[in-house]
Amino acid sequence: VDSLIGESLIKYMEFNPNIFDLILEKAIQSFNAAEAAKRARDLVRRKSVLESSTLPGKLADCSSRDPSGAEIYIVEGDSAGGSAKQGRDRRFQAILPLRGKILNIEKTDDAKIYKNTEIQSLITALGLGIKGEEFNINSLRYHRVVIMTDADVDGAHIRTLLLTFFYRYQRDLVEKGFIYIACPPLYKVERGKNHKYCYNENQLKQTIEDFGEKANYNIQRFKGLGEMMPKQLWDTTMNPQTRMMKRVEIEDALEADRIFNILMGDKVAPRREFIETHSANLDMATLDI
Secondary structure, three states, rough: OOHHHHHHHHHHHHHHHHHHHHHHHHHHHHHHHHHHHHHHHHHHHHHHHHHHOOOOOOOEOOOOOOOHOOOEEEEHHHHHHHHHHOOOOOOEEEEEOOOOOEEEEEEEEHHHHHHHHHHHHHHHOOOOOOOOOOOHHHHHHEEEEEEEEEOOOHHHHHHHHHHHHHHHHOOHHHOOEEEEEEEOEEEEEEEEEEEEEEHHHHHHHHOOOOOOOOOEEEEEEEOOOHHHHHHHHHHHHHHOOOOEEEEEOOOOOHHHHHHHHHHOOOOHHHHHHHHHHHHHHOOHOOOOO
């Protein structure tokens, strides 16, 4: 049967090539329909998982239920998370420690995004819903989302990954001004019973000059948030009366989109060209290697 039908079909196709094109088109349509149905099923499954999920266990939530006055600090690791949890104001400040570096979603498909534990924690803690859905401010659990990472290369990388997540997963969070970056101090300069926190090299230099060349002073360099005592972290970085915080804004959406594609995308050549072009402007002495 196979031989007879196969021989007849081959002859028929050779004399009627347009029929073959129609069969291919029909097969492709069926494949696309099956893929669309699969994506729809996956989306419903993900949505039900997100909606039914309880808040992540590592989230130290605040007591306030008013999102407009609540803020959440996203910190790296249990050490920094411990200091932040002890030093915070529990009434309106929540802490979410993340383990390691989250996925770079610029080059990750949706299926992997929803399977990742750290990203799942972010989505459920903030109440973000599904990627691509219209932004719903009523679902957002905190109106100030603060990225608080160590002042080193790893901290900068984690901050960049988080910014990539927010920009690509729910851009309105960035565009509407809900994303902030905490600015912990780099140094503590002590002289006798007096001390001063410095947030950059220029402040450190000025502080030393103010003390005078002959003064006895001690400089402490904070390598990570976990090294800071809870009260120090509160006084310098989390207290609304004394802290310094940057609000993330997008001045040029097209340029931001281009830079995210170059620096975080899966194409190596544009990133290498970007690095080679700008390497001449780097101050090698300031790199934390």
